[in-house]
Amino acid sequence: KPRAERQRLPVVPQGIERDAFLQALAELKEELGAENLEVNDKPLTDGWYMEHPNTHDMMTILDEEELVASAVVYPGSTEEVQQIVAWANKHRIPIFPISMGRNLGYGGAAPRVRGSVTIDLGKRMNKILDINPEDFTCLVEPGVSFYALYEAIQAKGYDHMWIDSPDLGGGSVIGNTVDRGVGYTPYGDHWACHAGLEVVLPTGEVIRTGMGALPGNNTWQTFPYGFGPYSDGIFSQSNFGIVTKMGMTLMPNPGGYESFMYTFPKEEDLAPLMEIIRPLRISNILENVAQLRHVSQSIAARGLPRSTFYTGSGPVPSSILHAEAAKSPVGDHTWAYYGMAYGPSHIRAHKLALIDSEFRKIPGARKIDPSTLPADEYFWSRDRVAAGIPDIQELRWVNWTPNGAHVAFSPVSPIRGTDATALFELGKKRHEQYGIDFWPAFCVGLREMHLIVEIVFDRHDLERKTAALACLRDMVDDAARLGYGEYRTHLVLMDQVAGTYSWGDGALMKFNEKIKDALDPNGILAPGRCGIWPRRYRGRGWEM
Ligand code: FAD
Numbered sequence: 001k002p003r004a005e006r007q008r009l010p011v012v013p014q015g016i017e018r019d020a021f022l023q024a025l026a027e028l029k030e031e032l033g034a035e036n037l038e039v040n041d042k043p044l045t046d047g048w049y050m051e052h053p054n055t056h057d058m059m060t061i062l063d064e065e066e067l068v069a070s071a072v073v074y075p076g077s078t079e080e081v082q083q084i085v086a087w088a089n090k091h092r093i094p095i096f097p098i099s100m101g102r103n104l105g106y107g108g109a110a111p112r113v114r115g116s117v118t119i120d121l122g123k124r125m126n127k128i129l130d131i132n133p134e135d136f137t138c139l140v141e142p143g144v145s146f147y148a149l150y151e152a153i154q155a156k157g158y159d160h161m162w163i164d165s166p167d168l169g170g171g172s173v174i175g176n177t178v179d180r181g182v183g184y185t186p187y188g189d190h191w192a193c194h195a196g197l198e199v200v201l202p203t204g205e206v207i208r209t210g211m212g213a214l215p216g217n218n219t220w221q222t223f224p225y226g227f228g229p230y231s232d233g234i235f236s237q238s239n240f241g242i243v244t245k246m247g248m249t250l251m252p253n254p255g256g257y258e259s260f261m262y263t264f265p266k267e268e269d270l271a272p273l274m275e276i277i278r279p280l281r282i283s284n285i286l287e288n289v290a291q292l293r294h295v296s297q298s299i300a301a302r303g304l305p306r307s308t309f310y311t312g313s314g315p316v317p318s319s320i321l322h323a324e325a326a327k328s329p330v331g332d333h334t335w336a337y338y339g340m341a342y343g344p345s346h347i348r349a350h351k352l353a354l355i356d357s358e359f360r361k362i363p364g365a366r367k368i369d370p371s372t373l374p375a376d377e378y379f380w381s382r383d384r385v386a387a388g389i390p391d392i393q394e395l396r397w398v399n400w401t402p403n404g405a406h407v408a409f410s411p412v413s414p415i416r417g418t419d420a421t422a423l424f425e426l427g428k429k430r431h432e433q434y435g436i437d438f439w440p441a442f443c444v445g446l447r448e449m450h451l452i453v454e455i456v457f458d459r460h461d462l463e464r465k466t467a468a469l470a471c472l473r474d475m476v477d478d479a480a481r482l483g484y485g486e487y488r489t490h491l492v493l494m495d496q497v498a499g500t501y502s503w504g505d506g507a508l509m510k511f512n513e514k515i516k517d518a519l520d521p522n523g524i525l526a527p528g529r530c531g532i533w534p535r536r537y538r539g540r541g542w543e544m
Pocket of ligand 1: 098100174529
């Protein structure tokens with residue numbers, strides 16, 4: 001039968017009988033209302049970014065049935081989240097919280113354990129609880145996207161406040177932040193910019209962190225620490241709690257902004273450029289999480305399929321990429337730096353002059369005049385995102401292959417020429433070995449940078465999926481041997497990446513496991529997320 005007509009039996013999580021499981025689901029349905037629980041027995045459909053599934057990863061790198069939910073529940077309040085957690089403990093059923101499930105490139109909406117019941121928090125818990133125009137803060141529920149927050153601030157006429165958005169604005173502010181995602185204004189380190197959490201623990205209690213623990217406080221969103229140990233950290237990139245509210249700081253409108261773009265001709269320019277970028281970035285002359293992108297990705301960002309340029313196998317030859325770049329309004333180059341200067345024009349002028357004199361030390365450096373670029377040129381998407389305006393143009397490069405999907409390699413390094421070159425060489429070698437187009441983009445934080453390498457593959461092509469995963473696994477190991485670790489990773493690679501953080505005979509993971517077992521004795525909450533397995537699962541072959 002065609003895929004769309006095939007019926008599927010609901011997946012049952014391992015360790016529970018089918019009848020007992022269906023009975024438990026019926027019980028939960030009764031508690032939450034029939035409309036708030038959906039059994040995943042329909043054909044899996046991938047949709048697209050704005051209409052993505054919550055049952056599985058629409059960009060799966062494994063077989064799509066591999067990491068799939070058995071059912072999805074929609075709580076409407078913190079109390080209902082507590083009810084779901086109590087139910088999961090009673091029946092020992094794994095649950096997996098998502099805020100909106102747009103974690104594409106890192107697992108999408110998929111749970112780590114097949115057959116988990118996904119808690120889709122965002123569908124009903126989607127209120128902006130507060131926007132404070134004096135303190136420049138807000139308090140949001142999991143279903144608030146970057147678009148929704150931006151639009152609410154605009155609707156209130158609060159022109160004096162900006163939000164910070166990742167490249168795609170359709171994700172959840174909470175989901176992105178707890179996964180320690182990044183955006184591109186000076187408030188781009190989302191985790192560093194959050195203030196205060198409300199969390200349902202795996203045994204059902206609710207806590208508020210920081211000043212939120214003090215009844216009657218009015219500083220929950222302005223002083224993140226409160227008193228005593230700072231516990232927020234353990235609720236990011238973990239499986240220790242379900243975040244139901246989060247405070248976020250908002251950026252003051254800087255009173256003006258100006259995007260700029262420089263291009264550099266040669267691959268070897270990378271190392272001297274990093275030496276120029278580091279002091280400028282640390283001293284905040286380069287003010288935002290800017291990007292240094294390779295021409296290969298700039299070509300793909302136009303949104304045309306790879307076959308437009310090349311129909312052979314293996315990576316698109318460099319000569320073709322450069323010929324294409326030469327025809328574009330930006331012109332031929334190897335690296336493009338996208339940045340933004342903030343503030344009124346006289347303040348920007350000082351910083352831009354410094355940047356200009358430094359960047360021009362690279363022979364052949366060119367400053368691109370934005371007025372020469374058409375409205376659909378990628379530069380303008382970077383311009384919007386760096387000004388805190390949500391966008392989705394970045395999605396275009398996913399069109400590179402038919403059934404485009406992607407997965408990311410994201411190691412952290414110092415902002416140094418030697419490190420950038422080492423990671424560049426490592427990635428290039430592995431991409432050539434596996435016949436994959438290499439798209440390095442260096443995202444410069446403050447004292448470190450993330451190299452983000454996106455591998456785009458056809459999700460219906462098993463051979464290309466296998467190559468993409470093997471390439472990633474090799475790069476993670478190669479990088480770890482050189483002392484580089486991932487800042488974030490895909491569900492499928494979490495065990496491997498967690499394994500690279502092994503100092504002191506795995507002391508950090510032993511500590512995480514202790515916390516996990518103390519907070520989640522029945523091991524029901526997102527088992528395996530970030531490589532942390534509860535006692536009930538450990539040593540039983542769940543790791544990948
Ligand atoms: P979710 O999918 O809801 O959450 C992410 C994960 O966090 C979940 O799987 C879950 O394990 C955990 N989680 C979520 N909510 C909770 C909760 N309430 N309590 C406990 N745990 C929870 N990402 C960036 O950071 N920066 C970028 O610039 C960026 N660019 C991208 C460009 C493209 C083309 C694509 C396809 C993706 C990009 N991404 C980027 C990745 C991703 O799209 C975003 O990070 C997105 O915001 C994550 O999805 P989400 O916000 O819906 O989070």
